[in-house]
């Protein structure tokens with residue numbers, strides 16, 4: 029169950045300012061809310077403790093420089109790799125996985141250079157490289173300076189038949205040879221079965237059990253084709269947890285949209301490590317994204333995530349990688365997407381202004397991001413306009429704000445309006461309340477738009493309040509205005 033709203037803390041937002049932007053927010057405004065009550069460490073609805081679960085002690089194996097290099101658009105030269113690796117260490121990931129040094133001479137040199145960078149500059153991350161389950165690859169890998177080697181071989185019938193052509197006996201014998209060799213060099217070693225979810229369960233458990241017995245550091249489960257569902261993941265990891273003593277790493281492709289949910293379920297079932305890549309880049313449509321995993325995990329255990337990971341760096345890393353691989357960050361990206369903390373409909377805006385936990389489960393400030401309220405549309409309500417008028421330092425009564433809102437909504441029915449339009453209307457409306465001189469609510473409308481506006485305004489107000497109530501509202505506004513009674517606010521023209 030999700031944690032409920034609480035009411036302590038302040039959000040640190042300042043009216044009209046943005047402390048980290050989620051892109052260009054035309055028509056939106058960073059807002060001040062009464063509280064920013066996101067912390068939920070004392071929530072009675074936190075997940076029930078489970079002795080198997082590693083939700084509160086997971087580790088990240090960041091594979092942007094391995095799986096991510098397999099993304100169709102990726103080309104990382106050494107400088108790019110160094111910058112990404114350094115940023116990931118600054119973020120606090122536990123491991124950085126690099127492309128096999130057997131892939132090419134430059135891959136080998138890059139691997140060595142990043143190991144040197146790690147020795148000189150890294151605070152946290154260890155370096156791994158990812159190789160085939162083959163002695164030739166293992167021999168090259170151990171000479172690069174890495175902390176550990178991730179070994180992989182396909183175990184499904186598809187891969188045994190069409191990729192490497194080896195049977196389970198050969199796989200087991202080679203795995204043992206490679207593992208013992210890497211261990212003899214004093215390095216960490218992980219053994220993983222590619223395409224685990226289409227492999228025979230008995231084959232899997234048998235090989236995992238064999239490598240566990242000879243002291244592998246981790247075994248890996250890989251949903252190579254993205255076919256697994258969270259429940260299947262839970263079942264397999266839980267079963268494996270009962271068979272091996274070593275750590276369990278998991279790797280989820282996102283072909284059917286379950287990569288984050290699968291990672292979470294794996295942790296619940298006892299997995300210890302999750303593979304990620306920045307923005308999820310990888311083969312086809314990629315794997316569990318680092319940002320998406322952070323979104324999921326901060327909801328599950330905020331204290332753990334904030335104590336371990338420098339999540340304010342997320343946007344910077346995503347921007348960097350997006351730039352290198354020449355993609356845009358999707359509008360709905362977890363946490364850093366243009367809309368991740370943007371609230372539009374009046375009902376949402378009102379509640380958010382009172383307490384952000386009403387419609388936000390994640391505190392944008394944790395990630396150095398801002399929340400936005402949209403107040404330039406036909407879905408805008410008077411509470412949002414009141415907040416905007418306050419930001420503009422224009423004090424009006426509630427009745428005046430409501431009438432002003434009706435005009436904004438009427439205009440939004442005529443054409444798409446922008447934040448500047450809304451601000452102009454609020455300013456002109458305010459001016460007209462306090463001055464004999466009538467100012468048009470909005471300059472530059474065509475005659476046709478003016479006509480449409482007038483019709484829309486009438487309909488809008490009639491629908492909003494009923495004709496009688498509308499009249500009462502106007503009378504109230506007139507009474508409250510500091511101008512002579514003869515001044516009719518409702519005569520304000522838009523052009």
Ligand SMILES: CC(=O)SCCNC(=O)CCNC(=O)[C@H](O)C(C)(C)COP(=O)(O)OP(=O)(O)OC[C@H]1O[C@@H](n2cnc3c(N)ncnc32)[C@H](O)[C@@H]1OP(=O)(O)O
Pocket residue numbers: 098128130131132160161162180181182191192193222252311
């Ligand atoms: C699911 C994953 O993402 S696994 C990681 C994928 N990573 C990579 O592929 C790294 C980049 N790859 C490369 O640079 C190249 O594929 C290399 C250097 C590894 C191999 O190149 P080549 O020798 O030219 O072989 P090619 O790529 O055509 O075919 C793959 C070879 O690896 C073998 N192979 C595939 N998987 C494995 C494995 N897990 N363990 C051992 N051998 C394997 C195949 O049998 C095949 O060998 P063969 O054609 O000589 O019988």
Ligand SMILES: O=C(O)CCC(=O)C(=O)O
Pocket residue numbers: 095158178179180220221222223248249250251252253279281
């Ligand atoms: O090594 C692993 O565990 C995962 C390899 C991989 O990229 C995959 O199977 O999709």
